[in-house]
Structures are given as C-alpha cells and as structure tokens.
Amino acid sequence: MSRYIPINAQDALDKLKAKKKQISIGLATIAALLILFFVFFTKSSEIPECQDCKSYGPLKPAYKGSLDLIFENKDYQLSVIEKLAGAIRIPTQIYDETPPPDLSIPLKDDPNYKNFSLLHTYLESTFPLVYSKFIVEKINGAGLLLTWHPKHIPKDSKPFLLMAHQDVVPFDPSTVSRWTYPPFSGHYDKKTDTLYGRGSTDTKKLLISHLEALELLIAANWEPSKRPILLSYGFDEERGGIDGASAIAKFILERYGPDSIYGLIDEGGETGYLGDNGFIGSPVTAEKGYLDAIITLNTKGGHSSIPPDHTSIGIISELNYLLEKNPYDPSIAVNNPALEAVQCRALYDKSFFGDVTKGFKSGRLGKLTNAVNNHLGYRYFFRTSQAIDIIKGGVKANALPEQVTVLVNNRININSSVNETLVHILDLVSEVADKYDLSIKLERSSNASELKSGKNGEFVVVVRGELEPAPISPTAGDEMWEIIAGTIVNTYSSSFFGNNTEVYVAPSLTTGNTDTKYFWDLTKRIYRFSGSLHVNGSNAHTVDEKTTGKSIISCLAFVYQIIGNIDKYT
Ligand SMILES: *[C@@H]1O[C@H](CO)[C@@H](O)[C@H](O)[C@H]1NC(C)=O
Ligand SMILES: *[C@@H]1O[C@H](CO)[C@@H](O)[C@H](O)[C@H]1NC(C)=O
Ligand SMILES: *[C@@H]1O[C@H](CO)[C@@H](O)[C@H](O)[C@H]1NC(C)=O
Numbered sequence: 001m002s003r004y005i006p007i008n009a010q011d012a013l014d015k016l017k018a019k020k021k022q023i024s025i026g027l028a029t030i031a032a033l034l035i036l037f038f039v040f041f042t043k044s045s046e047i048p049e050c051q052d053c054k055s056y057g058p059l060k061p062a063y064k065g066s067l068d069l070i071f072e073n074k075d076y077q078l079s080v081i082e083k084l085a086g087a088i089r090i091p092t093q094i095y096d097e098t099p100p101p102d103l104s105i106p107l108k109d110d111p112n113y114k115n116f117s118l119l120h121t122y123l124e125s126t127f128p129l130v131y132s133k134f135i136v137e138k139i140n141g142a143g144l145l146l147t148w149h150p151k152h153i154p155k156d157s158k159p160f161l162l163m164a165h166q167d168v169v170p171f172d173p174s175t176v177s178r179w180t181y182p183p184f185s186g187h188y189d190k191k192t193d194t195l196y197g198r199g200s201t202d203t204k205k206l207l208i209s210h211l212e213a214l215e216l217l218i219a220a221n222w223e224p225s226k227r228p229i230l231l232s233y234g235f236d237e238e239r240g241g242i243d244g245a246s247a248i249a250k251f252i253l254e255r256y257g258p259d260s261i262y263g264l265i266d267e268g269g270e271t272g273y274l275g276d277n278g279f280i281g282s283p284v285t286a287e288k289g290y291l292d293a294i295i296t297l298n299t300k301g302g303h304s305s306i307p308p309d310h311t312s313i314g315i316i317s318e319l320n321y322l323l324e325k326n327p328y329d330p331s332i333a334v335n336n337p338a339l340e341a342v343q344c345r346a347l348y349d350k351s352f353f354g355d356v357t358k359g360f361k362s363g364r365l366g367k368l369t370n371a372v373n374n375h376l377g378y379r380y381f382f383r384t385s386q387a388i389d390i391i392k393g394g395v396k397a398n399a400l401p402e403q404v405t406v407l408v409n410n411r412i413n414i415n416s417s418v419n420e421t422l423v424h425i426l427d428l429v430s431e432v433a434d435k436y437d438l439s440i441k442l443e444r445s446s447n448a449s450e451l452k453s454g455k456n457g458e459f460v461v462v463v464r465g466e467l468e469p470a471p472i473s474p475t476a477g478d479e480m481w482e483i484i485a486g487t488i489v490n491t492y493s494s495s496f497f498g499n500n501t502e503v504y505v506a507p508s509l510t511t512g513n514t515d516t517k518y519f520w521d522l523t524k525r526i527y528r529f530s531g532s533l534h535v536n537g538s539n540a541h542t543v544d545e546k547t548t549g550k551s552i553i554s555c556l557a558f559v560y561q562i563i564g565n566i567d568k569y570t
C-alpha cells in the first residue's frame with residue numbers, strides 16, 4: 001500500500017535521540033511533500049489510515065545473550081515447559097466470594113490462600129537467581145512485588161514494570177470429564193506440542209516467562225543500567241483485582257508517587273498468525289469501561305388468585321425487552337485503537353471478512369460500521385455492550401412476587417462514559433416507571449437518591465463496579481511503543497517461526513479489563529501484551545485450557561528482549 005510510510009524502528013529510535021540536531025533542508029522538503037501527499041489522499045476518507053501496520057522493522061536486541069538458546073535448544077525449551085507445568089500443578093483458584101487473605105495468620109495456614117503460599121515457594125526454588133537479586137515483598141498477604149534497583153542507578157530513575165497474575169479461574173467440577181487431561185495436571189503432549197491445564201494460557205505462561213527471562217539474564221551477569229525493574233503479581237485478577245493488584249498499585253504509589261513509572265506491560269494482546277500472510281502483534285492500548293446495574297423492583301404482594309394485570313416479574317420483563325430493543329449505538333471513534341488492529345487485518349489477512357475490507361476501502365464510516373456490526377468478534381470493539389446476566393424473583397406458586405432483580409452488565413465504549421451508560425439505562429427504567437407509576441431510587445457509591453416517586457412500587461437501581469474507559473496509551477511516535485513494536489518484529493522474524501517474515505504491528509483494545517486499571521496514576525504508558533503467539537482454541541476460562549511449547553517460547557523470547565531493549569533504548 002503506497003500510503004504506508006515504513007519506519008525502521010532502529011532508525012526511528014535514533015531519530016528520537018537525535019531530535020536536537022538540525023533537520024536538513026532536504027529532509028524538511030521531503031517531509032513537507034509527504035505531509036501534503038498524506039493530506040491530499042486522506043481528506044476524502046472518513047476513516048483514518050493505519051498509523052502502525054507495516055511501519056516497523058526489526059529492532060536489533062540491545063542484549064542478545066541467550067536468544068539463540070531460547071529459540072534453538074530443544075532440551076532447554078522442554079525445561080521451560082516443565083517449569084510452567086510445575087506452576088500449573090499448584091491450583092491457585094480464586095472465587096468471586098473468596099475473602100481477602102487473613103493477615104493475622106501465615107499465608108500457608110489460610111485455607112483460601114495456602115496454594116498461593118505453595119506457589120511462592122515453588123517460584124523461589126525454581127528461580128533462585130531472581131530471588132537473590134530482587135527484593136521480594138508480599139503485599140496484602142498474597143501479592144508479590146519484586147524490585148531490582150542496582151546501586152548505580154539513580155534513586156529517581158523511573159522503573160520499568162512487568163505485570164501478570166498468580167490466580168487462575170476456578171474449574172467447574174461438573175466439567176471434569178470433559179477435560180482431556182485433569183485441569184491441574186500440567187500434562188505436556190510432545191507429539192502435538194500442547195501443554196494442558198488451568199493457567200497455561202491465562203496467565204502463568206507470562207509469569208513464568210518473566211521470571212525465566214530474568215533468571216537467564218542474571219545468570220549471564222546482565223543487570224539493568226538505567227532503570228530499576230519491578231515485577232507485580234496480583235492474586236485475584238480474575239475477580240477484578242480488588243484485593244491483589246489494587247493493593248500493589250497503592251503500595252507503589254505511596255513509595256514512588258504519581259507518574260513515577262516509566263511504563264508497564266501486563267497480559268492482554270498476543271501475536272496472531274495470518275497463515276501465508278505473516279504475523280500480527282497487537283499490544284492493547286485501550287480498555288473499555290465497566291458498569292453493573294442491579295435493578296430491583298419492589299411491589300405489593302398478595303394472593304395470586306386475584307392478581308393485578310402486571311406483576312413485578314411481568315413489569316421487569318418489559319424493562320428487559322426495552323433494554324434489548326434499544327442496544328447502544330455502534331460508534332467508531334477515530335482514535336479507537338481497535339480500528340488499527342481491524343484495518344491491519346482487513347488489509348493483510350486474506351482470510352478476513354470481505355465486507356469489513358470493503359468497508360475500509362470505501363472510506364465511509366457508515367459502511368464500515370455496518371460491516372463490523374455484523375461480526376460478533378469485532379462488534380463490541382466499537383460500541384457499549386449490555387448483557388442481562390442475572391434474574392431472580394418469586395418464591396411461590398400462589399404468592400405474587402414482591403421483589404424481582406436483574407443484573408445488567410455493561411462494557412463501555414471508549415468514547416462513551418459511565419454517565420452516558422447510566423443515563424441510557426435510567427431513561428428506559430423511567431419509561432417503565434411512568435407507565436406503571438413506580439418510584440425510582442438510584443444508589444451509587446452508597447449514596448441514595450430518589451429520582452422519581454410513584455404509587456405502585458419502587459425501582460431501586462444499584463450501580464456496581466463503575467469504571468470509566470481507560471486512558472489511551474501512546475502509539476506511533478512514542479519511544480516505548482516503538483521499542484515494543486520493533487521487538488515484536490524482531491521476535492517473529494526469527495526462523496523459529498518459519499521463513500515467513502512479514503510481521504505487522506497494530507494497537508488494539510480489550511473488551512474486558514485487566515489489573516492495569518489500578519495503575520492509571522502511575523504511568524500513561526500502559527501496554528497489555530504478552531508477546532506470545534496466539535493459540536487457536538486455547539480455551540482461557542473454560543474446559544481444556546491449553547497452550548503450546550511454541551507459544552511459551554515466543555512469550556519468553558519477547559520478554560527476554562524487551563527487558564534489555566527498554567533498559568538500553570530509553
Ligand atoms: C489447593 O490445592 C489443592 C490440591 O493441591 C486443591 O484440592 C484445592 O482445591 C486448592 N484450593 C484452592 C482454593 O484452589
Ligand atoms: C487458526 O485457525 C485459522 C482458521 O480457523 C487458520 O487459518 C489458522 O492458520 C490457524 N492458526 C494457527 C496458528 O494454527
Ligand atoms: C464517539 O465517536 C463518534 C465518531 O467519531 C462520534 O460520532 C460520537 O459523537 C462520539 N461520542 C462521544 C460521546 O464523544
């Protein structure tokens with residue numbers, strides 16, 4: 001595509017460093033022509049061009065060290081797979097109702113967290129060099145914060161932070177027979193290069209890759225030259241990080257202050273395989289917002305032989321019907337990073353949906369909106385979702401239901417807000433309340449207010465877990481972003497991935513949330529990307545969660561390089 005301006009990441013970094021040098025007249029002229037060209041060709045399109053896709057060359061590793069060992073030595077690779085299998089065999093399940101660790105007793109005696117204590121012991125014995133170099137702090141009982149700050153690095157140097165989580169989604173015992181191997185067996189099938197088990201993909205693969213990369217680096221006497229390295233491992237990401245990452249983030253904020261972290265990388269995006277077309281790495285630079293609306297309707301009870309025309313269940317059904325009849329409008333914000341990810345695929349992945357590709361080619365946002373709306377995999381990148389997930393009401397065949405409750409879960413589009421979402425819900429509640437003369441009470445962070453009063457009963461709308469969409473992390477032109485991009489290209493250009501060396505990079509968005517939501521005050525450079533090769537059917541959160549040796553090694557190779565690159569090139 002002629003409209004793409006390839007940038008070599010190495011050159012780009014050199015340019016960043018050489019900013020103060022005078023730009024020659026020749027270069028300025030070329031730049032001006034390029035800008036004119038760009039403006040001329042894009043003004044007719046409502047859809048911005050990809051900034052990033054195909055823009056980066058491989059970034060030469062600042063420290064190559066053991067990279068060949070990682071990519072080429074089969075015995076070494078098996079030893080890494082075995083280290084991950086060992087971590088999978090320790091079931092660190094976290095349930096929604098698990099209480100926080102009991103800080104009055106040792107972790108190993110806390111029935112809910114005994115296994116986390118076992119995992120800590122396992123990590124310490126498996127990565128002795130990391131545990132000797134880093135200061136290891138337990139935060140809120142089971143959280144781990146590891147710090148490596150060599151003496152020669154100035155106190156005020158901003159640390160680089162790597163994150164993952166120790167907990168896994170519980171497995172449902174009723175599904176045990178559907179697992180090819182038991183969920184915590186950590187079974188590795190050499191023939192298919194598949195490692196089975198809960199946590200294999202979400203996210204012990206990343207946790208073990210961090211520690212293994214650092215173990216290798218320390219063994220070779222590498223040490224950071226400019227920035228301290230922090231590792232943060234929460235213990236309840238899978239129920240929102242309320243006791244784990246939230247406490248670690250608070251601890252870091254108290255120790256270092258606001259905006260004190262250089263940048264962070266947590267779980268999130270991966271690298272997709274486009275068949276003959278190459279690979280696409282998608283670091284996630286934005287996260288949708290969140291809101292649960294728990295809507296209860298209280299009405300008069302009575303004998304069900306003389307019912308009113310509408311019971312509370314009937315009325316709330318009308319609300320459910322209205323909610324689903326009025327979904328949120330799709331709206332493609334031009335700064336939505338998913339636009340880049342989808343556009344990059346539409347251009348370079350030949351198996352991609354034709355109508356989405358046509359939408360991009362048309363340059364018309366309306367046409368593109370219709371096209372992405374028809375694909376479940378992409379629809380919710382560009383609009384607020386709603387799902388009526390829970391309904392409860394009624395107790396007896398001959399008694400009118402006095403109370404019924406529904407829970408509506410919403411993931412908020414990145415150019416929308418908690419307020420806009422709540423207004424949408426309350427508008428529909430009001431419509432029903434007006435029709436049946438019902439009151440509406442809103443409860444938000446323990447504040448209750450009556451929005452409307454009625455005679456026949458009361459809606460109580462409780463707002464839970466409200467979270468605005470995340471700030472969007474910087475991409476093209478940002479030093480850390482360009483290092484990540486160049487590192488992705490270098491990793492996937494390795495012959496380990498075959499001779500297919502086309503590697504694309506595009507930012508993306510997650511429709512879910514990660515532990516990073518507690519770190520907004522610490523840095524604007526928040527990237528959610530494990531570096532690993534995406535595995536088809538890795539089944540995160542469900543039966544037969546699995547990964548491959550290849551995916552583990554790709555994750556390790558990326559992490560190994562990014563540690564050296566961030567230290568050297570920033
Ligand atoms: C802890 O591990 C044991 C097996 O080692 C397992 O039976 C138990 O369910 C685990 N506890 C939790 C909370 O995951
Ligand atoms: C994943 O599946 C798709 C189609 O279902 C296929 O085209 C692609 O090659 C697969 N990727 C890998 C890495 O096997
Ligand atoms: C979101 O973006 C779309 C397209 O750019 C725009 O039409 C809409 O007004 C935006 N919404 C908000 C709340 O900013």
Ligand SMILES: *[C@@H]1O[C@H](CO)[C@@H](O)[C@H](O)[C@H]1NC(C)=O
Pocket residue numbers: 419420422423426
């Ligand atoms: C939404 O924001 C507007 C304007 O700031 C405010 O008047 C309104 O009360 C808010 N609505 C809710 C439900 O918070």
Ligand SMILES: *[C@@H]1O[C@H](CO)[C@@H](O)[C@H](O)[C@H]1NC(C)=O
Pocket residue numbers: 444445446447
């Ligand atoms: C009630 O809301 C106000 C602002 O709307 C807030 O400052 C206050 O903390 C809230 N009260 C409670 C108990 O959360």
Ligand SMILES: *[C@@H]1O[C@H](CO)[C@@H](O)[C@H](O)[C@H]1NC(C)=O
Pocket residue numbers: 497498499
């Ligand atoms: C890569 O190319 C070389 C020769 O150019 C060939 O020997 C080798 O088998 C190829 N590897 C893969 C994985 O296709």
Ligand SMILES: [Zn+2]
Pocket residue numbers: 165202203237267
């Ligand atoms: Zn996870």
